[in-house]
Amino acid sequence: MPIDDLPCYEVFAVRYAWVDKQRGTNFVTCDHYDRSMPMDYFVWLIRNGEKLILVDTGFNEAAAHQRKRNFLRSPIDGLALLGVRPEQVTEVILTHLHYDHAGNIDLLPNARLHVQEKEMQYATGKYMKYHALCHAYTVEDVIDVLKGVYDDRVAFHDGDDTLYPGVELLLIGGHTMGLQAVRVHTRRGWVVLASDASHYYENMDQQSPFPIVFNVGDMLAGYEKLRRAAESTAHIVPGHDPEVMKRYPAWGAQDQGIVALHENPLPASPEKTHTP
Numbered sequence: 461m462p463i464d465d466l467p468c469y470e471v472f473a474v475r476y477a478w479v480d481k482q483r484g485t486n487f488v489t490c491d492h493y494d495r496s497m498p499m500d501y502f503v504w505l506i507r508n509g510e511k512l513i514l515v516d517t518g519f520n521e522a523a524a525h526q527r528k529r530n531f532l533r534s535p536i537d538g539l540a541l542l543g544v545r546p547e548q549v550t551e552v553i554l555t556h557l558h559y560d561h562a563g564n565i566d567l568l569p570n571a572r573l574h575v576q577e578k579e580m581q582y583a584t585g586k587y588m589k590y591h592a593l594c595h596a597y598t599v600e601d602v603i604d605v606l607k608g609v610y611d612d613r614v615a616f617h618d619g620d621d622t623l624y625p626g627v628e629l630l631l632i633g634g635h636t637m638g639l640q641a642v643r644v645h646t647r648r649g650w651v652v653l654a655s656d657a658s659h660y661y662e663n664m665d666q667q668s669p670f671p672i673v674f675n676v677g678d679m680l681a682g683y684e685k686l687r688r689a690a691e692s693t694a695h696i697v698p699g700h701d702p703e704v705m706k707r708y709p710a711w712g713a714q715d716q717g718i719v720a721l722h723e724n725p726l727p728a729s730p731e732k733t734h735t736p
């Protein structure tokens with residue numbers, strides 16, 4: 461239940477791109493590996509009357525073209541549908557620095573960037589010589605964040621931290637060395653934006669990690685940490701699952717690609733029963 465003296469926030473998922481994939485590319489091991497299992501790309505906005513916090517900054521059209529993703533719109537343009545102009549964004553939580561989470565920094569001139577110390581260490585350190593670990597980073601994005609350090613625009617966090625009352629950072633690691641999830645107090649209780657601590661519902665539900673992974677043990681332990689932090693499993697929002705767009709009520713027009721995560725999930729559509 462919401463705690464009375466903590467502020468409540470609205471939380472929105474803003475979809476900006478997608479790609480078709482096969483199941484086999486989304487799990488370390490799985491069945492039906494060649495079945496289609498598309499991936500969505502999101503940024504998230506947390507706000508109330510006083511605070512406005514963007515979680516992740518997405519990629520731009522050039523990156524979409526380079527990596528063959530279907531680009532719906534700039535994630536920063538998507539914020540305009542919520543009445544947010546780029547210059548109004550003064551707080552950005554970067555869950556990690558992968559290309560699909562940490563681009564577009566140049567479009568947010570007033571933003572302070574909240575990053576885990578371990579993520580910066582990882583993205584600029586010895587493991588980046590391995591293609592299997594560096595291929596999801598774009599070095600120019602990492603350099604933009606590094607420039608932000610020199611300009612005193614980066615706030616480093618070392619482990620779990622409270623950003624503001626009702627907005628908390630959870631160091632998970634696993635997918636990368638310094639991945640952080642975000643715990644937000646809403647009127648339906650604590651919602652947890654898992655980001656890539658769980659790409660899909662199925663990763664955490666089946667304890668079956670996504671194959672881009674720095675530390676499998678931390679990733680598995682991370683699923684438990686997400687569960688402990690959230691009001692219920694229905695309060696955990698995976699980072700890339702198209703199901704999110706179906707489970708939550710649309711904000712504004714149905715086809716805008718924005719859903720309200722502070723609202724209760726929609727009733728599940730009845731399972732298709734197989735009649736012989």
Ligand SMILES: [Zn+2]
Binds near residue numbers: 558560561656
């Ligand atoms: Zn991602």
